[in-house]
Amino acid sequence: MYPAPPKVAVCLLLALCASGSRTAQAQTNAIPDHNWGTWHIATVILPAGPKHWGGYAEAQTRANGLLRQYFYTELKGGVSYDVAKNFTLMLAGGRYSTADYRDLSDGPLNVEKRLWQQLTFTHLAARLKMEHRYRVEQRWFNFRDDVVPAGSFRYRNRLRYRFNAFLPLNHPTVADKTAFLSVYDEVFFNPRGPFFERNRVYAGMGYQFDQHWTIQAGWVNQANYTAASYRQNIFTPQTTATKNNVVLSVMYRISRGNAAGPTPEHIPSQPD
Template identity: 70%
Template sequence: MPVATTRVTLLLTAALSGLAGQTARGQTNAVQDRQLGTWHIATAVLPGGPKHWGGYVELQTRANGLFRQYFYTEIKGGVSYDVAKNFTFMVAGGRYTTSDYRDLDEGLLNSERRLWEQVTFTHYNARLKVEHRYRVEQRWFTFRDGVVPAGSSRYRNRIRYRLNGFIPLNHSTVTNKTVFLSLYDEVFFNPKGPFLERNRVYGGVGYQFSPNWTVQAGVVRQSNFTPASYQQNVYTPQTTVSKNNLLLSVIYRISRRNTGGPAPEYVPSQPD
């Protein structure tokens, strides 16, 4: 493996290990749900073509348990523009709904309409592919019975950054019939505070059957941070609630008209 690629690999590993370590240290006061949850993600992607425009649509469901207690759905899509081979800008939006998994018959706890803008930079090294994704979100909430829960609001902003690495195992690039590893860490920031709101760490394996079909399976650990508070002379320390989830993803990449040149290389990134 070239020296440059080895250095990038070490940097990526160190960064993810550091972030994961911070998450683990925040578990002192955690109240964890020890069930393994389930995330299903189905995505159709239109890559940027000769005129650089593309987009995607996605449906996602989540369950509190393993293939049971489905309480959360996402329907979203966006339009992208490839500024360069390794630099993409996107505007997207979606609808997100959450129910109480303990009483699904009671209907939605809340629904959310979300709009976001993001930029993605991708480094195509000899073997390791590294993606940096920056996202700014605007979020509007509707709550059950119109009652806003304590500590919540009807509108919020959020900033997200994801570092994602891909390593093809049986080819030098992610192409047809390629097995690959994927590892990412994503941090979520609240401009109003607490600054660090969420951390999401993922590790999994994928297989690209053809230019059109890619599947992934892995485990994602999501940690939500609740800020420390001092009310009525009572101090409550920061708490962290974490949950491990089995993630199953299917991506269909829509074919563009053949322009006669070599097929561009894509990383099998999850748009989520």
């Protein structure tokens, strides 16, 4: 019989989730979307082998409603290098397509090509697994009919930071047949403005069947911020658009056949 999860760890997970939610909602001129959306994420991961190299590929689709009104897709992948046991570098890229769900036949409204560099650091506090992720993105946009919307740019940079925490429930580590809790808060910064572009907070549960398969289901609240403006003697305050989404994800981890010794513990982090 394994000991129950520490109360302090559970309280930390709940506090992180609650604080991120308040940050997303406690803004001026808020515009909440009362319809829940859906995110589907499918990921294949190649863990770092004896020479420290690994990688991943992912497909994602999003809907404006629950399992309906699909409008967005992502295809991405990258290569990683384990500098140390808990310290990983990554170079990755992807294609992101946004359409109008009411008329998908017209094609995407815009297509984004993205390249990013990433640093991930993980550490453990008893059973609690914590991950810090830092990302620098370069983003190129193509707009339908070559019409750039007001306030948009064909090229933008972005900085992201995510703190992710995991708590296994029925084992002291995330091993085979392990249920776990996961929460994260991620902030997005844009040098062009608005500087604080987005906040994303997630809470969910997952289950690792074996060294290959892991599933997760949860909730994510995404808040997008539009900078305040002053035009024609009219001041428009910062606008915050928020939306709740159901997240359903599946992850497959490829075995490294030449690995020796026991299977190392892998934190089931979503690469998204």
